[in-house]
Amino acid sequence: xxxxxxxxxxxxxxxxxxxxxxxxxxxxxxxxxxxxxxxxxxxxxxxxxxxxxxxxxxxxxxxxxxxxxxxxxxxxxxxxxxxxxxxxxxxxxxxxxxxxxxxxxxxxxxxxxxxxxxxxxxxxxxxxxxxxxxxxxxxxxxxxxxxxxxxxxxxxxxxxxxxxxxxxxxxxxxxxxxxxxxxxxxxxxxxxxxxxxxxxxxxxxxxxxxxxxxxxxxxxxxxxxxxxxxxxxxxxxxxxxxxxxxxxxxxxxxxxxxxxxxxxxxxxxxxxxxxxxxxxxxxxxxxxxxxxxxxxxxxxxxxxxxxxxxxxxxxxxxxxxxxxxxxxxxxxxxxxxxxxxxxxxxxxxxxxxxxxxxxxxxxxxxxxxxxxxxxxxxxxxxxxxxxxxxxxxxxxxxxxxxxxxxxxxxxxxxxxxxxxxxxxxxxxxxxxxxxxxxxxxxxxxxxxxxxxxxxxxxxxxxxxxxxxxx
Amino acid sequence: xxxxxxxxxxxxxxxxxxxxxxxxxxxxxxxxxxxxxxxxxxxxxxxxxxxxxxxxxxxxxxxxxxxxxxxxxxxxxxxxxxxxxxxxxxxxxxxxxxxxxxxxxxxxxxxxxxxxxxxxxxxxxxxxxxxxxxxxxxxxxxxxxxxxxxxxxxxxxxxxxxxxxxxxxxxxxxxxxxxxxxxxxxxxxxxxxxxxxxxxxxxxxxxxxxxxxxxxxxxxxxxxxxxxxxxxxxxxxxxxxxxxxxxxxxxxxxxxxxxxxxxxxxxxxxxxxxxxxxxxxxxxxxxxxxxxxxxxxxxxxxxxxxxxxxxxxxxxxxxxxxxxxxxxxxxxxxxxxxxxxxxxxxxxxxxxxxxxxxxxxxxxxxxxxxxxxxxxxxxxxxxxxxxxxxxxxxxxxxxxxxxxxxxxxxxxxxxxxxxxxxxxxxxxxxxxxxxxxxxxxxxxxxxxxxxxxxxxxxxxxxxxxxxxxxxxxxxxxxxxxxx
Numbered sequence: 001x002x003x004x005x006x007x008x009x010x011x012x013x014x015x016x017x018x019x020x021x022x023x024x025x026x027x028x029x030x031x032x033x034x035x036x037x038x039x040x041x042x043x044x045x046x047x048x049x050x051x052x053x054x055x056x057x058x059x060x061x062x063x064x065x066x067x068x069x070x071x072x073x074x075x076x077x078x079x080x081x082x083x084x085x086x087x088x089x090x091x092x093x094x095x096x097x098x099x100x101x102x103x104x105x106x107x108x109x110x111x112x113x114x115x116x117x118x119x120x121x122x123x124x125x126x127x128x129x130x131x132x133x134x135x136x137x138x139x140x141x142x143x144x145x146x147x148x149x150x151x152x153x154x155x156x157x158x159x160x161x162x163x164x165x166x167x168x169x170x171x172x173x174x175x176x177x178x179x180x181x182x183x184x185x186x187x188x189x190x191x192x193x194x195x196x197x198x199x200x201x202x203x204x205x206x207x208x209x210x211x212x213x214x215x216x217x218x219x220x221x222x223x224x225x226x227x228x229x230x231x232x233x234x235x236x237x238x239x240x241x242x243x244x245x246x247x248x249x250x251x252x253x254x255x256x257x258x259x260x261x262x263x264x265x266x267x268x269x270x271x272x273x274x275x276x277x278x279x280x281x282x283x284x285x286x287x288x289x290x291x292x293x294x295x296x297x298x299x300x301x302x303x304x305x306x307x308x309x310x311x312x313x314x315x316x317x318x319x320x321x322x323x324x325x326x327x328x329x330x331x332x333x334x335x336x337x338x339x340x341x342x343x344x345x346x347x348x349x350x351x352x353x354x355x356x357x358x359x360x361x362x363x364x365x366x367x368x369x370x371x372x373x374x375x376x377x378x379x380x381x382x383x384x385x386x387x388x389x390x391x392x393x394x395x396x397x398x399x400x401x402x403x404x405x406x407x408x409x410x411x412x413x414x415x416x417x418x419x420x421x422x423x424x425x426x427x428x429x430x431x432x433x434x435x436x437x438x439x440x441x442x443x444x445x446x447x448x449x450x451x452x453x454x455x456x457x458x459x460x461x462x463x464x465x466x467x468x469x470x
Numbered sequence: 471x472x473x474x475x476x477x478x479x480x481x482x483x484x485x486x487x488x489x490x491x492x493x494x495x496x497x498x499x500x501x502x503x504x505x506x507x508x509x510x511x512x513x514x515x516x517x518x519x520x521x522x523x524x525x526x527x528x529x530x531x532x533x534x535x536x537x538x539x540x541x542x543x544x545x546x547x548x549x550x551x552x553x554x555x556x557x558x559x560x561x562x563x564x565x566x567x568x569x570x571x572x573x574x575x576x577x578x579x580x581x582x583x584x585x586x587x588x589x590x591x592x593x594x595x596x597x598x599x600x601x602x603x604x605x606x607x608x609x610x611x612x613x614x615x616x617x618x619x620x621x622x623x624x625x626x627x628x629x630x631x632x633x634x635x636x637x638x639x640x641x642x643x644x645x646x647x648x649x650x651x652x653x654x655x656x657x658x659x660x661x662x663x664x665x666x667x668x669x670x671x672x673x674x675x676x677x678x679x680x681x682x683x684x685x686x687x688x689x690x691x692x693x694x695x696x697x698x699x700x701x702x703x704x705x706x707x708x709x710x711x712x713x714x715x716x717x718x719x720x721x722x723x724x725x726x727x728x729x730x731x732x733x734x735x736x737x738x739x740x741x742x743x744x745x746x747x748x749x750x751x752x753x754x755x756x757x758x759x760x761x762x763x764x765x766x767x768x769x770x771x772x773x774x775x776x777x778x779x780x781x782x783x784x785x786x787x788x789x790x791x792x793x794x795x796x797x798x799x800x801x802x803x804x805x806x807x808x809x810x811x812x813x814x815x816x817x818x819x820x821x822x823x824x825x826x827x828x829x830x831x832x833x834x835x836x837x838x839x840x841x842x843x844x845x846x847x848x849x850x851x852x853x854x855x856x857x858x859x860x861x862x863x864x865x866x867x868x869x870x871x872x873x874x875x876x877x878x879x880x881x882x883x884x885x886x887x888x889x890x891x892x893x894x895x896x897x898x899x900x901x902x903x904x905x906x907x908x909x910x911x912x913x914x915x916x917x918x919x920x921x922x923x924x925x926x927x928x929x930x931x932x933x934x935x936x937x938x939x940x941x942x943x944x945x946x947x948x949x950x951x952x953x
Contacts (some may be wrong), residue, residue, distance in 0.1 A: 272481075276474040321509065331509065337496045338504035339512040351512045373497040377490065384486050391482070394475050403471060407478060418485040425492035 035096045036088050042100035043084055047077040050107025053347060057111050060348020060370075061118040072114055075133045076107055079140040086144055087456065090151070093463035094456040095393070101386045102437055102452045105379070106136055106445070109438030111347065112359075112366050119353035128359050128440045135442035139449035146453035153458050157401045160213025167206035170199035171249075174257060186259045186432055198443035200253075200262050201434075204269065205450055208408035211270055214242070215277035216401045223278035234282045243283065246270045247290045254298050260308060261419050261431030267291050268415045273408045277400075312429035329356045333365035333424050337376075344372025359440040361432055364424050380421070383436070387414045393458045406458050409451045514563060518542040523578040523601035523839075525558050525570055527608045533558045533571065533648070546652040553617055556626075556642035556676045557608060557832065559781075560651040565663045569676055570604065570832065573780040577602040577836050577844065584844050600839040607636035607834045607847065612917070615949030616641045619942040625904075625923040626677035626811045629946050632819040632909060632918045634849040635828030637779060639919075639946060642677040644669065671925070679783040682808035683903040683922060686894025687727075687747045687876075687935070689803030691817045691864060691907075692768050692788075694744050697755050699860045700763030705867075708737035709751040709758070717795040724753050724798060727876075727893065727934070744867045745875035747891060749802045756801025757794050764801065765790055770855035772816050772827065773809070777852075779831050786813040803894060814892075815920035816852075818907045821864045821888065822915035825856030869912045877906065879940035885951055886912040889943065891935030901926025906939035910947045917950040919943045 051073035058065040080103040087094050114129035122128060150156065156163070173190045174180040181191040189196045215222070222239055250263035271287035298305040307325055314320050315327040315334075322328070332355040339350055352358045352366035359366070368376045390410025397403035413436050420439075423430035434444040496504070505513050521544055525533040532554045535544035546561050548554065559569025567575065576582035580601040616627040616639040629639040646669075650662050666674050675681055697703045711731045715724040732738040732748035743751035756764055768788035769775070777783040786809035792800060799805030812830060820827045829852040836845040856864065868888035871877045877889040889908025896903060904927055909918040920943075927938040 272478055276471060276478060279471070279474050316507075331507075332511075334496055334500075335504055335507065335510045335512055337493070338501040338510075339516075341497055341501050351515050354511055354515075368493065368497060373493060376493045376497065380486060380489055380493070384482075387482060391475065391479055395472060400471065403475075407475060411478065411482070414482045414485060418489065421489050422485075422492065425489065425496055427488055427492045 033088075033092070035093060036084070039084055039087070039096035039099055040081075042096065043080055043103060046100045046104040046107065047073065047080070049104060050076060050111065053108055053111035054114060056347040057115040057118070058348065060346055061115055062348070068114070072110055072129055072133055073107070076103065076110060076136055079137050083140055083144055083147075086147065090147055091456055091460035093460045095389050095459035097385065098389050098452055098455050098459070101382050101389075102449065105382055105386075105437035108367070108379070109363060109435075109440075110136070112352075112363060112370065112438070113440045115348055115370065116353050116359045116366060118348070119351075131442075132440050132445070135445045136449075138442070139445040142446055143449040143453035146450055147457055150454075150457055153402050153405065153454065153461055154399065156209050156405070157213045157216070160210055160217075163206045163209040163213065167203045167210060170203035170206065171253070173199045187257045188259045188262065188432075195442070198441065200257075200259070201443040201447035202450070204265060204412050205409070205447060205454070207266060208269060208273070208405060208412060211273045212401050212404035212408055215273055215404060218242075219277045219400075222274065222283075223280050234286070235280075240286075243270070243274065243287060243290070247287075247294065250291065251294050251298070254294070254305065255302065258302075258304055259432065260295075260305060260429070261423070261433035264291070264419055264431070265412065265415055265433065269408060269412050272411050272415075273404055276394075276407055277404055308429040308431065312426065315426065329362065330424075330426065330430050332356070333362050334426065336362075336365045336369040337425070340369040340372040340375075342373045344368075344370050344375055346370060360434060361420070361439065362424065363439045364421050364435050367438070379438075380417075383413070383417050387411075387417075389459070390455050393455065393462050397458070397462050402458055402461060406455065409454055413448070413451065508566070511564070515542070517579050518544055518563075520544075520579050520599040520601055522546065522561070523580070523603040525578075526603055526605045527554070527613070528610050529605070530610070532606075533561075538654075540654055542654050545654070548648040548652070551647045551649060552645035553613065554608075555645045555648050555673075556678060557606065557613075557640050558648055559676070560646075560648045560674075562651045562659050562663065563654055564656045565651070565659055568674065569781050570606070573778065573782070574604055574833070574836070577604060580839075582844070585838060588838060588840070602836050602838045602844055604833060605835040605837065606832050607631075607638065608640065608832065609638045609950070609953075611953065612639040612946060612949045613641065615639070616942075616946045617645075619945035620921070620923075621942075623923045623927050623938070623942075624671040624925045625921065625927075625939075626681065627919065627921050627942060627946060628678040628811050628815050629917050629919045629950070630812075630815050630819050630830055632822035632915045633828065634847075635819075635830045635852070636834070636847070637830055637832050638917060638950065640676070640678050640832070642673075642675070642681075644671040644673040646673040676781065677922070677924070678811045679779065679781060680810070681922075681924075682784055682786065682810060683905075683924065684805075684807055684894040684896065685786075685803040685809040685814055686892030686903065686905055687749075687803055688814050688817060688890050688892035688905045688907050688920075689768075689801075689807055689809070690744055690747065690752055691821065691868075691890055692771055692773075693752050693756060693764060693801045694740060694867065695771075695856055695860055695864060696763040696767035697740055697759060698863060699857060700767055701759040703740065703755075703759075705741045705863055706739045707755075708739050709743070709754040711736055711738040712750050715750045715753055715798070717798060719793065720795050722795075724749050724802075726750055741867055741870075744890075745870045747871070747876035752802040753798035756797050761790065761792055761797055764788070764797075767855060770853055771820060772813055772853065777812075777830070779812070780833060783812055784810055786810055803892060811920040811922045814905060814907045814922070815918055818868075818888070818890075818909045818920065819918040820855050821861050821868065822909035822918045823861075824858045825861035826854045827852045865912055868908060872908065877908065877936055877940055879936050880906060880908055880944045880947070882910065882944060882948060882951070885910055885947075887944075887947060888912040888915075889940065891940060893934045895931075899931075901930050902933060904933055904935045904937075904939045906935050906943040908943060908947070910951060917947060919946050921946070 054069045054073045055065050117127045117129050179190045181189040250267040253263040274283045311327040320326045347370050350369040352369045355362050387410045393406035394403045420433040420435050422428045436448045522535040524531040538545040559571045561567040561571040578601045627641045713731045726748045738751045773786045773788040789806040796805050829850040834847045872880050872887045872889045877891045880889045887910040892905030894903040904923040907920040909915040921939040923938045927933045
């Protein structure tokens with residue numbers, strides 16, 4: 001998909017091409033308003049779909065529709081349309097698909113969260129959906145701030161090591177005594193003033209910025225020298241520093257924060273970025289080898305990691321199903337997906353609330369149950385489309401920092417989707433990550449909307465290159 | 471960098487292809503298997519979204535679903551409580567179902583193949599799905615009589631219409647109230663279920679079809695039939711009249727119920743042995759005939775065959791490969807012989823119906839919500855163990871047993887009743903199993919019945935089939951005859 005866009009030029013490329021206007025003799029370099037108009041059209045469509053989803057949930061689960069659609073649907077609509085208006089002024093050339101896709105995923109997420117609220121009889125501020133709308137507002141507002149403040153992504157390169165420091169602090173926060181909080185066995189939360197936040201979600205952005213900046217400046221030493229072994233050029237021992245540090249960091253997350261998914265996410269992000277930066281497959285071999293070794297040892301030593309593997313491999317064994325921390329959730333999720341079948345039970349008609357954490361970690365299973373395999377395919381396609389827009393930036397970008405940052409940010413979304421959906425569908429062991437944009441949880445929303453802002457900014461910069469046509 | 475990006479793109483695509491495949495496998499290929507998993511509460515919830523069909527007796531519901539306000543749309547209720555617990559069984563949240571609720575679940579829930587188009591139509595038109603209702607062959611008057619007659623004994627009563635195989639009454643005690651298992655609180659269901667599961671007398675077991683006891687002297691119907699029909703012996707064929715029969719290769723002996731000989735004289739006829747229910751002549755007869763005629767006759771009556779009514783009936787067994795001692799014991803219903811009350815009732819039904827057993831069933835009619843009939847009762851022959859001549863001889867012997875023999879407590883004034891008692895031993899010191907089986911009127915049978923009283927009827931080893939089981943059967947027969 002992404003390849004095709006590069007070689008042939010997608011539909012937007014045609015829109016964006018410097019088409020000579022016959023009769024006037026003026027070459028129009030670009031037609032930015034067309035991009036924004038397309039975005040507006042898509043956003044209006046998305047808002048209609050989101051509102052329709054909420055109404056369907058009400059008819060399905062309650063049997064009637066009320067004004068909730070305005071608080072849930074319209075709230076998000078106003079926010080994304082506000083962001084759209086801002087883009088018309090500060091990022092006129094930004095990619096027109098990123099914002100509508102994010103808005104659609106966010107909206108469907110709110111509808112399904114609201115659906116679980118109904119099942120659990122949560123209303124008012126108890127309602128997770130209401131809080132999700134508020135968080136979406138905060139996240140989109142933050143995204144707007146990012147777009148307004150960062151007028152050119154290259155400034156981020158200046159803050160490479162500051163980004164590292166920020167990432168390190170964010171990761172360490174949950175380990176602090178007072179504000180750190182352990183939920184469901186994982187110590188990845190901070191808690192203050194009545195609400196919880198997962199700083200690791202935001203840390204991944206800081207890490208992507210740091211990796212991009214660091215790798216751009218060090219890529220030559222990381223790629224040129226080294227010894228050849230088995231047809232691969234392996235790096236010198238002294239250049240192994242960064243990957244070993246990252247490996248140690250991932251292992252620390254596994255051991256101290258008990259969070260397999262995040263460790264895999266960070267490490268995967270680093271390996272992909274160093275591979276793209278250096279073009280050396282040996283980094284991938286090294287990285288995958290190190291992580292597998294670490295995971296196998298952790299599986300032997302750490303009980304919770306071992307449990308995750310057992311739950312995954314032998315989920316239907318009654319002893320494991322009934323065990324504390326066993327495969328109950330995984331199996332119930334599978335039952336939910338199976339209950340959905342090809343076309344789903346219909347919004348509000350299934351029983352997704354049986355599965356624990358149906359609003360957050362298991363939001364994907366809830367969607368699979370009520371929207372069926374068809375809905376799952378649509379959601380997966382939306383994610384894939386979103387990721388492909390990010391990769392386009394990397395393919396077309398002029399500066400290596402921007403290209404690396406683009407691939408890094410898009411790849412985190414891709415890898416996170418794979419880890420969470422793969423976990424739910426038993427491709428890999430289940431870990432506690434959230435489905436981007438959809439899962440209930442402020443930190444995840446904030447992080448992913450900041451990614452949206454950065455990708456919008458990057459795509460705008462890319463298209464602003466005077467000679468560039470993408 | 472572009473080359474690397476392309477490769478990463480391919481990796482991302484592969485990751486998503488994996489997810490497309492994994493979701494397809496779960497939601498399409500494994501969906502049915504996952505839905506069938508016993509732990510899948512969604513399947514149960516879905517079944518509560520349907521207005522489950524009613525189970526009817528004489529047009530009146532003995533199980534029906536009524537709308538509720540809780541998270542389940544319908545509540546299953548059993549208006550008659552324990553009276554029909556052996557018939558309807560239970561339908562629970564989390565602990566499965568039993569009896570008709572289980573065996574006809576496809577119809578009751580509206581998911582049977584014959585209801586598929588109707589089901590599809592309801593989905594498309596948005597109507598609430600509705601299951602089919604099941605009308606049973608049970609006669610409420612006979613059921614009530616059997617229920618009352620059995621009283622507080624642990625045991626079972628089953629009554630069949632011999633000419634059709636319709637089951638008129640099916641009672642198993644101790645009973646339970648299926649309403650207590652139909653509540654929508656899984657913990658409460660589990661607690662009640664566990665209590666019933668551990669309760670003395672196994673109330674959750676339908677003893678008419680799923681409880682195997684030594685048939686005792688009721689098996690003499692089989693032995694006598696085998697002697698007359700398979701071995702070609704006349705009814706006045708004689709055996710030595712002993713007071714004690716040593717078992718070959720063992721220090722145990724067989725004695726008659728009274729302890730003495732079987733009437734007077736040095737020899738005893740088959741007829742006398744049957745009417746007075748003597749063990750020694752039957753044991754001698756068994757050994758004289760050999761295993762084959764006996765086993766063949768038992769199998770012709772239904773021993774060793776599977777049957778569903780439509781609940782699966784436990785298979786009654788007459789063992790094979792016996793030595794002479796075992797053969798002697800098996801000839802009067804001891805040794806390793808075991809039978810369900812339904813099987814014992816089928817012995818009487820065969821004799822009553824001129825030698826032919828009609829397939830017993832509980833289902834009279836299954837009717838879809840639109841009143842179209844999905845299935846209707848048809849009398850079907852199951853087997854013909856006896857010629858009409860043998861049947862007629864057995865019938866006379868059974869009438870004689872009631873009139874002047876060992877089954878006198880089943881006598882009904884003005885009606886000729888045929889019957890056979892049984893008092894089966896379960897083991898050293900264990901309480902007896904007390905039986906009666908019979909039919910009436912003998913010249914034009916309208917009902918065949920089997921009664922079993924377990925645990926000695928509370929009398930240990932001092933009760934007898936005639937004393938405890940025959941009066942119960944008498945009241946059931948009267949209930950039919952007075953209609």
